[in-house]
Amino acid sequence: xxxxxxxxxxxxxxxxxxxxxxxxxKAALKRAxxxxxxxxxxxxxxxxxxxxxxxxxxxxxxxxxxxMTIVLQRQFWDLAPGExxxxxxxxxxxxxxxxSIPYAAVTCFYDPSVQFRLVFEVRVAxxxxxxxxxxxxxxxxxxxxxxxxxxxxxxxVSLDQFRKK
Amino acid sequence: xxxxxxxxxxxxxxxxxxxxxxxxxKAALKRAxxxxxxxxxxxxxxxxxxxxxxxxxxxxxxxxxxxMTIVLQRQFWDLAPGExxxxxxxxxxxxxxxxSIPYAAVTCFYDPSVQFRLVFEVRVAxxxxxxxxxxxxxxxxxxxxxxxxxxxxxxxVSLDQFRKK
Numbered sequence: 626x627x628x629x630x631x632x633x634x635x636x637x638x639x640x641x642x643x644x645x646x647x648x649x650x651k652a653a654l655k656r657a658x659x660x661x662x663x664x665x666x667x668x669x670x671x672x673x674x675x676x677x678x679x680x681x682x683x684x685x686x687x688x689x690x691x692x693m694t695i696v697l698q699r700q701f702w703d704l705a706p707g708e709x710x711x712x713x714x715x716x717x718x719x720x721x722x723x724x725s726i727p728y729a730a731v732t733c734f735y736d737p738s739v740q741f742r743l744v745f746e747v748r749v750a751x752x753x754x755x756x757x758x759x760x761x762x763x764x765x766x767x768x769x770x771x772x773x774x775x776x777x778x779x780x781x782v783s784l785d786q787f788r789k790k
Numbered sequence: 791x792x793x794x795x796x797x798x799x800x801x802x803x804x805x806x807x808x809x810x811x812x813x814x815x816k817a818a819l820k821r822a823x824x825x826x827x828x829x830x831x832x833x834x835x836x837x838x839x840x841x842x843x844x845x846x847x848x849x850x851x852x853x854x855x856x857x858m859t860i861v862l863q864r865q866f867w868d869l870a871p872g873e874x875x876x877x878x879x880x881x882x883x884x885x886x887x888x889x890s891i892p893y894a895a896v897t898c899f900y901d902p903s904v905q906f907r908l909v910f911e912v913r914v915a916x917x918x919x920x921x922x923x924x925x926x927x928x929x930x931x932x933x934x935x936x937x938x939x940x941x942x943x944x945x946x947v948s949l950d951q952f953r954k955k
Contacts, residue, residue, distance in 0.1 A: 635828035638906045641817050645810040652806050663800035741803045 646743055647728045653736075654706035657697065665738040667698035675749045676730030678710055682722050692732060695724065811908055812893045818901075819871035822862065830903040832863035840914045841895030843875055847887050857897060860889065 653668065662668075671694040672679065674686050685693070695715055697704070702714040702721065710727040735742045818833065827833075836859040837844065839851050850858070860880055862869070867879040867886065875892040900907045 632830050632903055634904045636818060636831050641814045645813045648810045649806045653801060665797050666801050738797055739799045
């Protein structure tokens with residue numbers, strides 16, 4: 626049990642568990658799409674807006690340059706969970722906007738009704754040169770760390786809260 | 791956040807997470823079968839010997855009437871991970887014996903090299919009438935609780951230890 630220097634995880638269990646648990650997000654969305662949300666269940670889904678494959682109206686992407694949280698409770702339409710991403714239409718200021726979000730972009734899935742939460746780490750490669758805006762100070766919004774590695778870097782999953790019966 | 795009586799989990803997140811994380815066991819075994827065990831990795835796998843689908847020589851099943859732990863480190867052969875169960879040949883007192891174990895029968899997967907552990911709850915239906923032996927006291931072996939529900943009862947997964955980097 627006592628180990629001086631724990632060996633490297635050559636099995637990459639964290640990545641395996643992350644891949645596995647992203648399946649829970651997919652399964653929950655599939656159930657909601659097919660049968661609706663049962664009882665008081667509803668979902669808070671946080672995702673990296675700059676992750677590969679994210680698609681949303683530009684005004685949303687510029688408003689949320691790092692992360693965005695959507696709520697799937699009553700006001701959502703056309704929820705379509707695919708194999709690698711889901712799309713949904715939500716109302717923003719009474720305007721419907723369609724988003725497409727890869728499961729790999731999701732950093733948090735939370736169902737407040739039973740306080741079930743899954744937290745994933747998603748690392749988004751930071752472009753060397755700024756694409757849309759100069760690297761001006763953005764006081765209220767936290768950007769990715771400059772040292773974020775490439776998109777294929779190892780990912781870590783943690784279970785922030787895992788509800789037990 | 792404060793709730794007087796938490797509502798029932800109609801989404802069955804625990805079962806969803808259990809199903810998902812059993813995929814980690816399968817993936818680890820597949821990797822070991824294809825490429826061997828990397829580095830110092832090895833597996834302790836505990837399973838319910840009376841779970842549906844378990845197959846092993848009768849002397850092993852009678853020696854371990856509740857749970858059995860096998861070690862996959864160096865002395866194992868013919869590891870064949872399928873979709874719903876795996877089979878492997880192990881040496882017991884220098885005699886090779888083949889076991890077939892459904893993933894649904896596994897209660898613990900543990901890799902001591904990186905202290906990665908997944909714990910599953912498996913409920914095995916207790917037969918109303920004893921099949922092989924009368925319900926005599928078995929001092930050193932813990933049997934399933936008499937009130938164990940049917941095999942299709944909800945199953946609970948817990949992450950006893952979830953290694954983080």
